[in-house]
Amino acid sequence: MDFEAIKKAAQGYEAAMTKCLRDIVAIPGESADEKGHADRIAEEMRAVGFDEVIIDPQGNVLGYxxxxxxxxxxxxxxxxxxxGNRENxxxxxxxxxxxxxxxxxxGVSDQLGGIVSAIYGAKIMKDLGLLTDAYYIR
Structure with missing residues (x-):
């Protein structure tokens, strides 16, 4: 596996990942009211080339x-x-x-940054031909 190619690809997507994360953070998404987060995540999955993106009835975002x-x-x-108190x-x-x-x-560190990383990790795997007939991302 060419780790330098993976690193270079990730660096190439830095601006897009940052924008996506900042967009999600700007949308309030407290527990039981995270539809805005789900919609923005699904939008990004579609934009980077996921084959299928579904938001199920419980609000889970499933990308294939x-x-x-x-x-x-x-x-x-x-x-x-x-x-909490905004003044804090x-x-x-x-x-x-x-x-x-x-x-x-x-939510940047818990756990919105993680989902953005996962989206772009899958994109990088696809870009670099690391998704073969043996693997798919969900």
């Missing part, structure tokens, strides 16, 4: 890429806890912030 007998599943929750925040938790080395906002 590739075909085969082996399933690789990424599991992440996409809801966030409330922001040094920045708007939904506007967030971005520096050269970090992105801040409600």
């Amino acid at each position: 890429m590739g075909t085969g007998k082996t399933l690789i599943a990424y599991d992440a929750h996409i809801d966030t806890v409330g922001i 925040w040094a920045f708007d938790p939904y506007e967030g912030f971005e520096s050269a080395t970090e992105i801040g906002g409600r």
Whole structure:
């Protein structure tokens, strides 16, 4: 496996991943009210080339890429806890912030950053021909 090619591909998608994450963070998505998060995640999956994207009746986003007998599943929750007292925040938790080395906002590290990474990890695998008939991403 060419790890340098994977790293280079990830670096090439940095701006797109950052935009996606910042977009999701800007949408309030507290537990039982995360439809906006699900819709934005599904939109990104479609944009990067998932073969099929479904939001099921419970609000789960299911994205399929590739075909085969082996399933690789990424599991992440996409809801966030409330922001509490907004005055306790040094920045708007939904506007967030971005520096050269970090992105801040409600849910960035738990677990919205993880789902964005999973989406783009699947895209990179597809781009680099790492999805064979033996694997598909769900």
